[in-house]
Every structure is written in C-alpha cells, then in structure tokens.
Amino acid sequence: MRTSLLRSVESAVKRSRSAHLRRSFHAGAVPERKVAILGAAGGIGQPLSLLMKLNPLVTRLALYDIAGTPGVAADVSHINTPAEVAGYASEEQLGKALEGSDLVIIPAGVPRKPGMTRDDLFNINAGIVKSLCTAIAKYCPNALVNMISNPVNSTVPIASEVFKKAGTYDAKKLFGVTTLDVVRAKTFYAGKAKVPVSEVNVPVVGGHAGITILPLFSQATPSTNALSEEDIHALTKRTQDGGTEVVEAKAGKGSATLSMAYAGAVFADACLKGLNGVPDIVECSFVQSTVTELPFFASKVRLGKNGVEEVLGLGPLSDFEKQGLENLKAELKSSIEKGIKFAKEN
Numbered sequence: 412m413r414t415s416l417l418r419s420v421e422s423a424v425k426r427s428r429s430a431h432l433r434r435s436f437h438a439g440a441v442p443e444r445k446v447a448i449l450g451a452a453g454g455i456g457q458p459l460s461l462l463m464k465l466n467p468l469v470t471r472l473a474l475y476d477i478a479g480t481p482g483v484a485a486d487v488s489h490i491n492t493p494a495e496v497a498g499y500a501s502e503e504q505l506g507k508a509l510e511g512s513d514l515v516i517i518p519a520g521v522p523r524k525p526g527m528t529r530d531d532l533f534n535i536n537a538g539i540v541k542s543l544c545t546a547i548a549k550y551c552p553n554a555l556v557n558m559i560s561n562p563v564n565s566t567v568p569i570a571s572e573v574f575k576k577a578g579t580y581d582a583k584k585l586f587g588v589t590t591l592d593v594v595r596a597k598t599f600y601a602g603k604a605k606v607p608v609s610e611v612n613v614p615v616v617g618g619h620a621g622i623t624i625l626p627l628f629s630q631a632t633p634s635t636n637a638l639s640e641e642d643i644h645a646l647t648k649r650t651q652d653g654g655t656e657v658v659e660a661k662a663g664k665g666s667a668t669l670s671m672a673y674a675g676a677v678f679a680d681a682c683l684k685g686l687n688g689v690p691d692i693v694e695c696s697f698v699q700s701t702v703t704e705l706p707f708f709a710s711k712v713r714l715g716k717n718g719v720e721e722v723l724g725l726g727p728l729s730d731f732e733k734q735g736l737e738n739l740k741a742e743l744k745s746s747i748e749k750g751i752k753f754a755k756e757n
C-alpha cells in the first residue's frame with residue numbers, strides 16, 4: 412500500500428518536473444514570434460504563407476492582402492503545426508495584422524510580364540510599398556522588414572525614407588530580399604561544377620536587377636578547377652537573367668513565385684534565428700551599407716538579436732568581378748536615388 416502510494420507520488424512529482432522543464436524550455440529557449448505577410452494571397456504570398464506555417468519558430472502568422480485572404484488563411488490554418496494563423500482582408504484590418512509583429516515580409520505588388528524590366532513596376536509598386544511601410548511605422552515600428560516587392564533596388568530606399576519621416580528608421584531592421592539570386596547561383600554552379608548542390612555556397616552582391624546582381628563565383632565553395640572563364644561568364648549571366656528566364660517561361664502569367672517563396676522562407680528563417688540569438692547566421696541581403704560608396708548594397712550580413720549585427724565586406728574579387736562591380740554602380744545608384752526621390756516627394 413505504502414509502496415504503491417510512494418510510486419504514485421514519485422510519478423506525480425516527475426510529471427510536474429518535466430512539465431516545468433517543458434515550460435521553462437519554451438519560455439527561455441524559443442521565444443514567441445509573430446510574422447506578418449503583406450500580399451499573402453499572391454503568387455509568392457500563398458506558398459510563402461505555407462512555408463512559414465511549417466516553420467517551428469513562428470508562433471503567430473498574420474496573413475494580409477487586399478483580396479483573397481480569408482480563403483488562404485482558412486486553408487493554411489488547417490495544417491497541424493503550432494503557428495496560429497489569422498487572415499486580414501482589408502485596409503481597416505492592416506493595423507491588427509501588424510500589431511505585435513517581430514517580422515514583416517512584403518511580397519505585395521505587381522509582377523513583371525515578358526519585355527518588362529523590374530523598374531517598369533516602379534510606378535505601381537512604389538505607392539504600395541510606401542503605404543504598407545507607413546502602416547508598419549505606426550503599428551510595429553520595431554519589426555524586421557523583409558522587402559520582396561520589386562524593384563528591390565528602389566523599394567528598400569523608399570521604405571527607409573518612409574521610416575525616417577515617421578521617426579522609426581533603424582537601418583539594422585530593413586532588408587531587401589536577394590536570397591533568390593543566391594539560390595539560383597548555387598543551383599547553376601552545382602550543375603556546372605558537378606558538385607552536390609546541398610554543399611554549395613556562393614555570395615551574391617550588389618542589387619537585385621540585371622547587371623546589379625553580381626555573383627562571386629571566385630568565392631564559391633566547394634571550389635573547383637573544372638570551370639573555364641567562359642563557364643564563369645555564362646553562369647554570371649544566367650544568374651543575372653534568372654528572373655527573366657522565369658518571366659519568359661511563364662509567358663505573361665507572372666514571375667518567379669515558388670522559388671521566391673522558398674528563398675523568402677529561407678531568409679525569414681535566418682532573421683528569426685538571428686532574433687532568437689542563434690549565433691553565426693549569415694545571409695546575403697540588400698541593406699544600408701558602407702561596403703561601397705553606395706548607401707544601399709547587397710552583401711553578406713551577419714544576423715543577430717536586433718537584425719543586422721554586421722555587414723560583411725566583399726572579400727577578394729577576381730578581375731572579372733571587379734569589373735562587374737564597377738559596371739553595376741551607375742544603375743544601382745540611380746535606382747536608389749529614384750526610390751529616395753519618390754518617397755521624399757510623395
């Protein structure tokens with residue numbers, strides 16, 4: 412009788428201890444994180460919402476769009492992962508969607524059709540980004556912002572100006588998402604160099620349009636002697652034209668959505684890990700920078716508890732890359748200035 416009583420007390424104590432350990436582990440090691448996706452019902456937004464619902468670091472997922480959000484939110488919410496999903500479907504609900512967010516991902520805006528440049532999207536997307544960033548400044552001024560909407564070379568400067576005007580700008584928290592360029596460079600390099608794609612790393616610097624996209628294949632790992640100069644030039648061109656390759660293949664039905672959702676989810680996961688204090692999280696991103704004379708530039712960035720912890724330098728460049736760097740500066744400078752001018756005048 413006594414032994415059975417003792418056993419049941421012991422097991423109750425054990426249960427309570429392990430419940431306590433579980434609670435303190437959740438409270439201490441994995442903080443609650445709210446992620447908002449603006450443009451969640453779009454070509455990128457939908458698969459990105461799915462991928463963020465699968466991310467164990469996300470506690471709450473706010474899906475906002477001007478059309479189609481209830482369906483996407485209901486659909487994604489049925490997936491049996493912990494993140495709680497809520498849909499927000501009109502401008503009046505934008506504040507609720509943003510409140511308490513740690514990370515806001517913006518894939519809102521129009522995509523390219525064949526024959527267009529990313530800059531051709533400026534007239535429509537600049538206004539969309541400006542109004543969304545005005546709301547971010549109001550409702551979640553401390554959130555990290557992952558800008559996907561094109562032209563990234565201009566939308567990131569627009570966001571910085573909107574935040575400056577609102578008095579909330581923190582350069583450490585604003586990121587242009589260029590991860591898709593890295594994803595492409597890794598894939599194309601692995602195919603050509605015949606190395607396992609999962610082991611490949613290639614930094615991509617500069618910006619996110621045409622020749623402003625500069626993959627640094629001289630720093631690619633695993634390194635190889637198997638590639639000729641001609642191969643490197645062709646890989647560079649293919650990476651720079653990767654977006655156009657998809658736009659043409661989709662023949663008027665938009666631009667990259669699935670690979671972009673993957674890239675966006677990879678970058679968002681890196682941001683969340685940085686926020687949670689995971690050390691040595693490094694990704695390329697278009698951020699405020701002193702790496703060159705340009706005020707914004709994509710390079711490797713170390714992510715931390717406040718967003719950007721360190722903007723890393725370019726490392727040694729080949730002569731071909733040095734030339735590419737000089738060639739991209741004029742276009743990137745003018746796209747940055749165009750964004751700043753728009754935000755100052757509107």
Ligand SMILES: NC(=O)c1ccc[n+]([C@@H]2O[C@H](COP(=O)([O-])OP(=O)(O)OC[C@H]3O[C@@H](n4cnc5c(N)ncnc54)[C@H](O)[C@@H]3O)[C@@H](O)[C@H]2O)c1
Binds near residue numbers: 558592
């Ligand atoms: N950074 C990159 O590497 C990268 C890659 C691919 C696409 N993009 C860009 O991402 C953007 C979206 O592409 P997509 O294929 O998903 O387009 P899409 O048209 O399929 O979806 C865009 C969504 O944005 C929504 N939207 C429009 N105005 C809005 C507003 N004010 N607030 C909230 N939502 C709004 C639309 O309703 C739509 O659901 C485009 O600008 C595209 O060029 C960037």
Ligand SMILES: O=C(O)C[C@H](O)C(=O)O
Binds near residue numbers: 523591657666
């Ligand atoms: O090419 C586009 O217009 C979309 C995006 O920027 C991409 O690189 O795929």
